[in-house]
Amino acid sequence: MDFSFTEEQTLLRNMVQSFVQDNYDFDSRMKIVRSEEGMSRDIWGQFAELGLLAAPFSEELGGLDGGPIDIMVIMEELGRGLVVEPYLPTVVLCGGILSRHASPAQQEANLPGILGGENIWALAYSEPQSRFNAADVLTSAKADGVGYVLNGTKAVVAAAPWADKLIVSARISGEQRDTNGIGLFIVDKSAAGVSTQDYPTVDGNRASEVTFENVAVSGDALIGSADTGLSILEEALDHGIGAICAESLGHMKSLNDATVEYCKTRKQFGVPIGSFQVLQHRMVDMFMEYEQSVSMTYMVNMKLSEGEDERKKASSGAKVQIGKSGRFVGQEAVQLHGGMGMTEELSVGHYFKRLTVIDTQFGNVDHHLKRFASA
């Protein structure tokens, strides 16, 4: 048993931390969020130069031979900066799927663009009716000669406005919620028949409703087979959970630090408000929520490569924890900041909003408690 980080991982953390400090302070972040595009291509290019985009991939694939723990370290630090650039969808979700399940030809065609920072990817899996059930797929993929034709709509696809490529779940056979018959397809966003409705999300990110109308893809757009699509997808979503758990640690830590600092300096009734015991206990509870989230985040990221049942139990257990803790920490941080906590001027509210979205992302507490129980 070992909960310590390797020297490389510590160096990685320090590097990302100082990059975020130097290039992604709150004002820079808000400038990026409010810009036309809503992300910075320049920052993305620097991610590539720093090796962040290559970090989790094996050396054979051109990567730096890291894994979930490296992703965890990176995501935690990106969380501290509330970084909006699409590391999660591009590297963790899509890159992860390609590296674990794509054919050598698919990897060769697609991974260099991810590692080099040339391409942004989005995972289009949820649908207007699917809520948190990844198997609830109405988007269809009809075999057509050697290829497929896709039809359907994907909902709230994170980072899709920026993406060049999509991985799309589509039903090759079976009924709406069958677990078999789902395929994952690599689709160019510029392909004929793909259209998007782009919008900002409440946490300062961007997403799209993506519609596929008779989109023709070749047979080698399919990753794995029709019978493995869902399990590949679920595994990717669990990796996503590991990553956003880490991201949320960055948020909670920032909020707890900011709140303690604020309560030490803000004076009312002639004393720092931090001297009121009721606020002290609230901050102690925030601290304990954070610590428990740290434990679960480490645990899930160490279990991502284990057997399916264990992975599911760990990721749902962790997601329940960060859903609850993130909500508590975010809400109380706002409360303890009083009126200041309600404004967009402080970063506090922005962490709170991102934590709110994370609670829903990849399934909320109720969903994962149920999955936890059945895993």
Added chain:
Amino acid sequence: MDLSYSAEDNAFREEVRAFIKEAFTPDIVRECERSKNGYISKEAHITWQKRLHAKGWAAPNWPVEHGGAGFTPTQKFIYTHEMEAAGAPHTIPFGMTMVAPVIMKFGTEEQKAQYLPDILASNVWWCQGYSEPGSGSDLASLQMKAEDKGDHFLCNGSKIWTSMAQHADMIFCLVRTSNEGKRQQGISFLLIDMNTPGVSVAPLITLDGPAKDQQEINQVFFEDVKVPKENLVGNLNEGWTCAKYLLEFERGNPYSGGLNRTLGKVRSIASEVQSDGAALIENSDFSARLANLEQQVMVMEATELRIFSDVSAGDNIGPGSSSMLKTRGTELQKDVSELAMQAIGQYGLPFVEDTLASTNESDIGMAGAAPITPIYFNVRKTSIYAGSNEIQRNIIAKAVLGL
């Protein structure tokens, strides 16, 4: 003990409902349903309040001689409850329920004649200048200065979190007119015309992401603002008495009507949203959460009925009761907004800036979704403003438990 209403009360309830049916027109309904912060456009607020005025119901709290509605306490409860249940606009409180009672009690005859009719008719929009950057929970520490210059006060300083100041014609301020003695003793209550040179308003943008000019709160700056002496209400250095009176007058409002309405909305959303091939309402986890809140709102309603019926027996609701209602009511508002957000799942994510201008149909993914997450963000305010819930608990500890 008797839970039933008298025949007169029931008839009154029907009259309120009939009025709402007629006056709460679709344009105003739409804005109310799509508001992120509980406010609608200035025009819509004024239109609505003028309709109330025409009916004689603009001011349920006022004595009849000033144009008050003349409700009995039970009628007032029914009235507020029905308005809340319908989701009708809240009367902007700053004129009608805040400054007006102070003017009635402490103002001169000239001040009453000058201000009250315009408040009643919603001709003048007021805002409340109490809080300052350094003075929130500890209001008595306020610093905005008003110097006696013979025929006028010269005002310097700033007020913050001022709701709807961008629409306001007038602001009532607590200002410091003396630094001697106890802090409370050097405060005066001053009415200031927002158009006076030296007054400026800067918007503060809240988490819900308001569209331009729809921001809830502002900072108001005063730079060498000359305020005529006749705008002082009550005696110099006795503004704290006015401020306290204002708080006493504001006797906790019922929350259960509004909470029930929002829960009804959550229920109907959950009947439409799909989860694993069935309506979300059939999901046992979700329906348990909903039932849990419905039960708590029933508790709230029973508590309100008990407390307000005591008032009709001539008792004062008292600081303990109003603090309890405020604390529990706002906690429930926050919980209900959270459940509403849970109900819409992924469609809580898309951000729409101007929800008043857009329509249910133009919302992304689900009709009516756009304001739901912003409301969740916005109602965080309810446990912060009007005396934070920590302060309310301090009040109960002190006033009720004697700690």
